[in-house]
Amino acid sequence: MADNQYDAIVIGSGISGGWAAKELCEKGLKVIMLERGRNIEHKKDYVNANKENWEFEHRNNRTQEMIKEHPVLKRDYPLSEEVYGMWANDKDCPYTETKPFSWFRGYHVGGRSLLWGRQSYRFNKWDFEANAKEGIAIDWPIRYDDIAPWYSYAERFAGIQGSKEGLEVLPDGDFMPAMEMNIVEKDLAARIKKHYNNTRHMFIGRSANLTQPHHDRVNCQYRNRCWRGCPFGAYFSTQSATLPAAMATGNLTLRPFSIVTKILYDKDTKKATGVEILDAETNQTYEYKSKIVFVCASSFNSTWVLMNSATDIWPDGLGSSSGELGHNVMDHHFRCGASGQVEGYEDFRVYGRRPTGIYIPRFRNIYNDKRDYLRGFGYQGGAGRGRGAEVAEMTIGAALKESLTEMGSWTMGMTAFGEVLPYHENMIKLNKDKKDKWGLPVLDMNVEIKENEKKMRIDMVNDAKEILEAAGVKNVGTWDDNYEFGMGIHEMGTARMGRDPKTSVLNGNNQVWDAKNVFVTDGACMTSASCVNPSLTYMALTARAADFAVNELKKGNL
Numbered sequence: 001m002a003d004n005q006y007d008a009i010v011i012g013s014g015i016s017g018g019w020a021a022k023e024l025c026e027k028g029l030k031v032i033m034l035e036r037g038r039n040i041e042h043k044k045d046y047v048n049a050n051k052e053n054w055e056f057e058h059r060n061n062r063t064q065e066m067i068k069e070h071p072v073l074k075r076d077y078p079l080s081e082e083v084y085g086m087w088a089n090d091k092d093c094p095y096t097e098t099k100p101f102s103w104f105r106g107y108h109v110g111g112r113s114l115l116w117g118r119q120s121y122r123f124n125k126w127d128f129e130a131n132a133k134e135g136i137a138i139d140w141p142i143r144y145d146d147i148a149p150w151y152s153y154a155e156r157f158a159g160i161q162g163s164k165e166g167l168e169v170l171p172d173g174d175f176m177p178a179m180e181m182n183i184v185e186k187d188l189a190a191r192i193k194k195h196y197n198n199t200r201h202m203f204i205g206r207s208a209n210l211t212q213p214h215h216d217r218v219n220c221q222y223r224n225r226c227w228r229g230c231p232f233g234a235y236f237s238t239q240s241a242t243l244p245a246a247m248a249t250g251n252l253t254l255r256p257f258s259i260v261t262k263i264l265y266d267k268d269t270k271k272a273t274g275v276e277i278l279d280a281e282t283n284q285t286y287e288y289k290s291k292i293v294f295v296c297a298s299s300f301n302s303t304w305v306l307m308n309s310a311t312d313i314w315p316d317g318l319g320s321s322s323g324e325l326g327h328n329v330m331d332h333h334f335r336c337g338a339s340g341q342v343e344g345y346e347d348f349r350v351y352g353r354r355p356t357g358i359y360i361p362r363f364r365n366i367y368n369d370k371r372d373y374l375r376g377f378g379y380q381g382g383a384g385r386g387r388g389a390e391v392a393e394m395t396i397g398a399a400l401k402e403s404l405t406e407m408g409s410w411t412m413g414m415t416a417f418g419e420v421l422p423y424h425e426n427m428i429k430l431n432k433d434k435k436d437k438w439g440l441p442v443l444d445m446n447v448e449i450k451e452n453e454k455k456m457r458i459d460m461v462n463d464a465k466e467i468l469e470a471a472g473v474k475n476v477g478t479w480d481d482n483y484e485f486g487m488g489i490h491e492m493g494t495a496r497m498g499r500d501p502k503t504s505v506l507n508g509n510n511q512v513w514d515a516k517n518v519f520v521t522d523g524a525c526m527t528s529a530s531c532v533n534p535s536l537t538y539m540a541l542t543a544r545a546a547d548f549a550v551n552e553l554k555k556g557n558l
Helices: 015-026 064-069 130-134 144-158 183-195 238-248 299-307 397-403 451-470 535-555
Strands: 005-011 031-034 252-255 258-266 271-279 285-295 336-342 358-360 377-387 407-419 427-435 441-446 474-480 515-520
Touching: 005 015, 005 271, 015 031, 015 238, 015 285, 015 535, 031 285, 144 238, 144 535, 183 358, 183 377, 183 407, 183 451, 238 252, 258 285, 258 299, 258 515, 271 515, 285 299, 285 535, 299 427, 336 377, 336 451, 377 451, 407 451, 451 474, 515 535
Parallel strands: 005 031, 005 285, 031 252, 285 515
Antiparallel strands: 258 271, 271 285, 336 407, 336 474, 358 377, 377 407, 427 441
């Protein structure tokens, strides 16, 4: 095989790219995985994994210089000393905002699989049916039963801990033993269940954290330093799970510092022949050839690659024939909820740093509930104890130090995550008037939440307060901290799946209608968003598409 010739090219090395590489390599294909950023080696390059906060020069706080250098990252929590340098550089990789959008990216091997929150939930059967039933956007080309076996496959390999609850709204999976709620959470959960007559539920958040040794990975050590990189491999990432599996086959070539600038297309065969890359270090251009291409660069970057692959046939990019490429941007709107104090339990404290919280699944617009908006939301949160007496005078000197030796009172808080509908007018496009560090055009963001989401946010706040008060939490306060599109870091859409090439970019097997040997399996493919974290769905869709692609290759159809 020539140095630039492979069976498959995988663009991107995050959650979807890692899964694509693993699946294709294990099925016998010679694969090259192209990552635009630097390599991060498992364990060796987790430079902050074992540091205590006081060991950071600025005690793990952001500095004025950091704020100056990162105008986007500073908008929310990603800008911090413990993961400084892990997120994409705002100045090297700019974008423009027709309307405000906070885009937090991870440009390195592993991508945001090193930085994600690890919450792992299945979509339910209604999520795949809602668009068609409500006349919103277009229908998903698949149903829950089509993806359920692949959810199980992904859960078993990734290692998802959680409890089985028997709920239609949040299907059970193939779980490892669940982490425990603490005593306050357990008692509040029982009160919620009783008060709402078993129609609302609170249980441990399902997450990609091992509770048992798994493959060559060690179970969670309850350090809650996951996004610094876990030397135990206790949470799912490309580095801990899919990359070692792909490498073990001997079929994978990993090439970092490789910015894919376009997919090469042969209009006679109507297939892709490979990709063109720009070496991020040398600025040299190279081509790689393959039989199939998996585009897994993260939602917007995958769409950028398609858009930048313009031809005389499709001047707006590969996959643009429907007019939907770049449209239907979604996220999960959040940054609102409630919290309060829990009386008693003074003989109990939290032990260890559990890397997940509680989850309350959606209860609006299901069964007999009907609101003045579509879809719904769920809650994430938890109970805990801080330190220090809550006395205003104890704020300085010896009195403050003495108070910090005492445990504070218990508190309980919850944050809502709501579904954003797929609106055609919410879109991204190439801005050729502005260039990045490498002279490439950037994306322009033109998205906003609309009335449906604004109405939902009222319930997201009020229901949180009602639930906590029903559970006996005192002095409950609410908040709405002005969500900005993108802050959920769950950007989806822009190359959606569908049943008709006239209204979608991809078919039900994640194939680009316009080039059947090109597959897009990351968040770009999503037809709707549900209200649950989407990464588990990306894993399942990627494994499913890889299985289909290899079978089609064997049949000679690709």
